[in-house]
Amino acid sequence: MQTPAAPDWWPKCLQNRDFVREVLVCGRQLHPPAFSHVVTFPRLEIPLVGCYENQFERDGVITTLDIQPGAALFAPPNCWNSPTWRLRVEVMSILFGKRQLGISVVSARKPGSPELKASKFSISHPLNGPIPHILEAMLELQQTPNPQSALPELTRALLWCVKQLVEEAPAEAQEGRSQNFFERICVYLQSHYQNDITRDSVAQQFSVTPSHLSRLFHNHGHMTFINYLTHVRIARSKFMLGNYSLKLEEIAARCGFRDAPYFCRVFKRLTKTTPAEYRARSTPPEVRPATKR
DSSP states (O other), rough: OOOOOOTTOOOOGGSSSSSSOOEEOOOOOSSOOOOOOOOSSSSSEEEEEOEEEEEEETTTTTEEEEBBTTEEEOOOTTTTTEEESOEEEEEEEEEEEESOOEEEEEOOTTTTTOOOOEEEEEESOOTTTTHHHHHHHHHTTTOOOOOOOTTTHHHHHHHHHHHHHHHOOHHHHHHOOOOHHHHHHHHHHHTTSSSSOHHHHHHHTTTSSSHHHHHHHHIIIOOHHHHHHHHHHHHHHHHHHHHHOOOHHHHHHHHHOSSSHHHEEEEEEEHOOOOOHHHHHHSOGSSSSSOOO
């Protein structure tokens, strides 16, 4: 059976099976900086051209590295990285959501400028076949003392499976049906919840009207846009309360709330408890922030 041709946008360098020779792994033991990239599902980021300067946690230390083509950055769920975008670079990012595979190719063309251009593709259905098993192996392997011997091979296998999935995706999925489009927006919100985003700004990002965006959430999500975004932010704040000793002001800022009092009001309204009470029930004493005597 003839293998389908790669789509036009698939990076030519990734058609070389040996392109990825090194895999760096993000950690999550230390506090993530504000506006760092962190989501609840695995991510794989691969510089294609140029230098991908990144701050991330590695072996319990926050470090900044220039990641070159031939290397990849793997972020397990809830692990973080923070690109600087100071250098010319083109990066492929793959997000392995439970119900959607999201791929974007992001280009920073001007050094020192935040101007980014992105091409996006998504497949909206639960991942099956070998991809979940390869991801599970990578997640288990990165817990071992020396994962580098096998991580590049697993990453190359993962990329091959992703490429096959893209090639075999039906045309209507590639063009984006209504459900697919809705889930693309959900993945975007799950990835950008910490930013100052609104219904209007997201509608502009996806080239639709705000009213059309509202209808998507009503028809497919059975909730309003703001209710979904708030749910994402509160879910993230629960994770941070239970895993980091950050102050409430810092957690509010990292989760997209304008200030700590507003965050506390929303948190209590949705969870029927305060952030402090939730933290006291969910974390050991060593994780809680120090209190003044």
